[in-house]
Amino acid sequence: MHLIIRATGAGAGMLSHLLAKNPNNLYDRTEKEARVRIVFTASSEEVTEAVIYVTPDPVELVKGDSQAHNDITQYINDREFVTSSLFCTYIRAALGTALNGKPKEAYVHWVKEPLELALSFGPVASNLPDHTVEELFGALGYEVSLERGDAEYTFALKARSSARYIRLKGKQTLQTALQQLFVLIPALDDYKHYYISDDEVDKIRRYGAGWLEQHPQRALILKRTLRFGGAIRQYEEMAAKELRTAGGGPGAPADIPVLEESAPGGSAEPPGVQEAPKVRLNDLRYEAIARTVGELDERASIVDFGSGEGKLSARLSSVPGVREIRAVEPSAASQLRAMERFAKLEGRTGTVVPEPVTGSLFYFDESLRGRDVMILCEVIEHIDEHRLDRVMDTIFGQYGPKTLIVTTPNKDYNTVYGMEQEEIRHGDHRFEWGREAFSAWCSRWTGAFPYAAEITGIGEGSAEYGYPTQMAVFTRGEQLQ
Structure with a gap:
């Protein structure tokens, strides 16, 4: 450097x-x-x-x-x-x-x-x-x-x-x-x-004096340096006070929407255009997946691939009819946090405690074969596209779950967030697909393996751009080839 x-x-x-x-x-x-x-x-x-x-x-x-x-x-x-x-x-x-x-x-x-x-x-x-x-x-x-x-x-x-x-x-x-x-x-x-403290806010104010206030990308700069709404508002209040002191007139610059930080194993989500949603998109995803699993005829055994800190696995633990959940995650640090979360489920009536498993989509695990449900929640976009085919071949051809649930960001919807065409929602995303690309990808795999796919959306929909998250539910036919 x-x-x-x-x-x-x-x-x-x-x-x-x-x-x-x-x-x-x-x-x-x-x-x-x-x-x-x-x-x-x-x-x-x-x-x-x-x-x-x-x-x-x-x-x-x-x-x-x-x-x-x-x-x-x-x-x-x-x-x-x-x-x-x-x-x-x-x-x-x-x-x-x-x-x-x-x-x-x-x-x-x-x-x-x-x-x-x-x-x-x-x-x-x-x-x-x-x-x-x-x-x-x-x-x-x-x-x-x-x-x-x-x-x-x-x-x-x-x-x-x-x-x-x-x-x-x-x-x-x-x-x-x-x-x-x-x-x-x-x-x-x-x-x-x-840690972003008051000192960091003051540093941005001092170093930005004379140029940041008039910068056309000021909102983006503040969002990516101060990150949190509270810190940005503190900066705005300081800037407004200095403006009034200098005789610039009352009133602070408009509030700036903040991009939420991502938790390990999860994906950062942009805020709504007008105001932050009352329910986080991540929670809506978990709710949609849990509802989908609850409606399946066969749901006793579940594999949650890329389970991160175990939030989705913990949510699925109380779905009636679920008997086993294997939370597969390569990061030991995330698994430790997941284990702490799972420990709190011990002894709860009607709840199955998920089992943490160290593993990766790139390493075949015989014990995960033939499960009722396999889930990739906000996972595929973190895999290089040229490596994704190998992963899906393994899932459909070797693991053969009765149902596969996949969620991924809808690139079309990024426009609603005011994002640039080439911009992505999270720094670790290798790609993001719009609705047409995702549909074509799903059709490719239903054409190669005996599965049917139903695509739905999650979150607050837009007539022009669809939903912020798109979900595909692949259901296996009666006979595996």
Whole structure:
């Protein structure tokens, strides 16, 4: 992970003074378990370039996490490599003088002097489409170019890769440019590794002063940096107070809808356009699946694949006629939380306690074969499309459940949430299908195996865009081929 700052033309030589770094010396420090180095690759009155390079300690990244030793997924992430909120945390101390605009007295007047800057940083892992990334920086007056790595793939993934290098060119003060990056880099990544407190709200207010209030993507930036409605409202109140103090007139900017955070094993859901729904879409999904299971003639044995923390399995435990539930999940941390949830069901009349099973859709488990019901609730969109065929072949051809229930987001409905065409609801989604694509996918499998499929919707429907969640119920015929 790196950031390159290059100044050219008038005042370029002031870059080292504004950064408070000697261009002839290597800056090499350890900040928060990461090695931070700054080296000047050019230093003259015409061109000065500083390269900031960070190498985190991958072991320290998971130390102190009480759940880390239980979950192999801690090793399968990009936190060690991508330019994210972690990167900003690592370099904040090194760039504190420039961020706060407090160089030595002889150079203070240069804090407010715009420089011809070229900023390059990455890789950034973002679920935002290219045009949205370009809008975020273009609105600030930068020329924006995006680059992807040179790796070659055997299938067309490069163009869809979320990892990009971002290059910006424009005339801006160094302090403002850095403050913009410290707000927008975490917004691009949409991941915060720390608790969002009052200090975080104040930081966004300070770093966003003079540009964030007028940014056309302001709602998106706040949603992805502050994340929660309470924090955003706190920011709005502070901004409105400052506006009134400055004589800008009464009234705060409009409230901004918030994208709910996803729980492990679940999917984040956008809010309604006018107001947050009284019932969460996740709860509506569980209710619809439980109702569907309750109406089946054969429902004694259930396999809940990708069960996460066990919320759906726990909901199904009280459905009459259900005798066995196997909650299959690869994440040990999620399973521990599921076990705590299942333990609370012990001794309840008319309730079957689900059995946690460590497993994956990519590994065949003979014990799951021939069950009455198999469920994939918000699971398939987390699987690469080119790997999904193998999963479905295994389910229909080897597990052969009497009924398979699949739910997945309806991409058509994203328009109702005000999302861009290329935008997806959750950073881990590999794809999202509209109604036509989902219907065609279901027809493909009913044509290949002796199953019939019924497609329905879940949530508040739209005459034009359908329902936020689409559900397919595959029912096996009398004879398996």
